[in-house]
Amino acid sequence: MLFDDDAPVRPNGNTIRRLRHERGWGPKSLIDAISAARVSATGLGGTITPNLLDGIEDQNEKIPYDTLCWIASGLGCDPIELVLHDEEEETDDA
Numbered sequence: 001m002l003f004d005d006d007a008p009v010r011p012n013g014n015t016i017r018r019l020r021h022e023r024g025w026g027p028k029s030l031i032d033a034i035s036a037a038r039v040s041a042t043g044l045g046g047t048i049t050p051n052l053l054d055g056i057e058d059q060n061e062k063i064p065y066d067t068l069c070w071i072a073s074g075l076g077c078d079p080i081e082l083v084l085h086d087e088e089e090e091t092d093d094a
Contacts, residue, residue, distance in 0.1 A: 009065050012084040013057040019075045027053050030074055037073035060084050 020030045027050055035047035048056075048067065055061035056071075065079070072079035 006064050006066065008062040009068055010060050010062050010084040011056050011068055011071070011082050013060045015082055016071060016075070017057045019077065023075075030071075034070050034074035038070055041073065 016030075020027070023029070025033070031047050031050065031053060035045065038044060038046050048071070052061070052063070056063060068082055069079045072082055075082075
């Protein structure tokens with residue numbers, strides 16, 4: 001599966017929250033890890049806001065694929081692991 005960096009994707013907020021909790025992190029720790037991953041990879045600062053993280057974890061809010069990649073880098077996983085698949089969305093809605 002290939003994605004355009006700016007193409008919106010729907011992340012699996014439950015998976016992101018689960019991975020964050022497995023690491024014993026609160027939201028701020030994940031936001032800091034995303035920032036550190038970005039600085040390490042590009043030399044540029046930047047991260048996501050607490051409100052965006054809430055929207056992602058609570059409502060699977062659509063985000064650009066490159067943002068999903070930064071979240072995955074902060075969590076140390078593959079971005080594809082964090083994409084909400086159609087079957088999961090149907091299950092979550094039921």
